[in-house]
Amino acid sequence: MNDEPLILAFCCHYCAYAAADLAGSMRLQYPDNVRVLRLPCTGKLEANYVLAAFERGVDGVIVAGCLEGGCHFLEGNLRARKRVERVRQLLAEIGLEPERLEMFNLSSAEGPRFAEIVTAMVERVKRMGNSPLRPDRARAEEGALEMSRQAEAMLEGEKR
């Protein structure tokens, strides 16, 4: 049985997603516990996306947006930070550790920082232990994949 934590990263297309790509191009090593979900901007993030991830058994969630002041849509990342804070409060009410959710800011040139963020988050979740809501790793993995597919379909829909 795979007991490794599963982390879902909601990544902005203009920064963190490109940084993740760069980390790969640079052959940087980081834990393979993370699954990347692409958003057009972290301002697209809704509270129910994060809750859906936790409900499907994901152990931790990263929200990664542009550097403050550098949002492609001016202030999407600032709005996302406020939403993340509200969801953290909601997680506490639910009875799940708010530290399982964290927002980070980085630029598309920061491949090494993406690797650092993932490493730090995986270590944090390992210290806390896996989510008590996780059915089993395979089902949580399926849930994360399904959410990622839905996000990509949404992006495709917006292009049309």
Place this chain on the structure above:
Amino acid sequence: MIVADRKKIPEIVDMIKDHRRVLLVGCGTCVTVCLAGGEREAGILGSALRMALRLRGRGDVTVDECTIERQCEDAFIDILAQRVSEYDAICSLGCGAGVQALAERFPRMPVYPGLDTQFMGILESQGVWAEKCSGCGNCRLGEFAGICPITRCAKRLFNGPCGGSRDGKCEINPDLGCGWQLIHDRAVALGILDRFEAIVPPHDWSTGLDGGPRKVVREDQCIAGLCTRP
């Protein structure tokens, strides 16, 4: 609009502790606009409740969500009738009127409030709602330069301000504007300050909630006859 705020998850979990199948019902009207009980909030609460119940060893409880256009009218509630029979409790994300409308429509079904209904108010700025009307049944805004002394003055004074008005703020909260300062300033701007020289006689509170629960009846609109509900 009617402004409300979501109850905390532990309180809702406690309310539904005797039930195994719960339907969350959102409302598409006022509480959607104030971001408390619309379709999106019903989805968020549903997800949060399912997780909270699982963490409390009650993962066998079913929580589903749906949202109707308006909870305070039977015509819209009718859509729910068939679905409700599959559940043993409803948690309403409507205002207090919505909760009671569902309870009246489904007499054998426990209905719980998922929101704390706050007040009638306006959107002051994005994410900020402010109380403006107490629904007193006898609107006297015309006498007070368009600012309600019942709602905006903490003491509900008709002959204000009181001694607790300091630098335009109310003594109960330094962030709260003194209602009577606001009335004064607007009366000056409108050139009607002289109207306030006369003492205002006591208000008739019987037109408000103090006179008991009220009904508004428009007989010309009562196609099916007058409603006989208590």
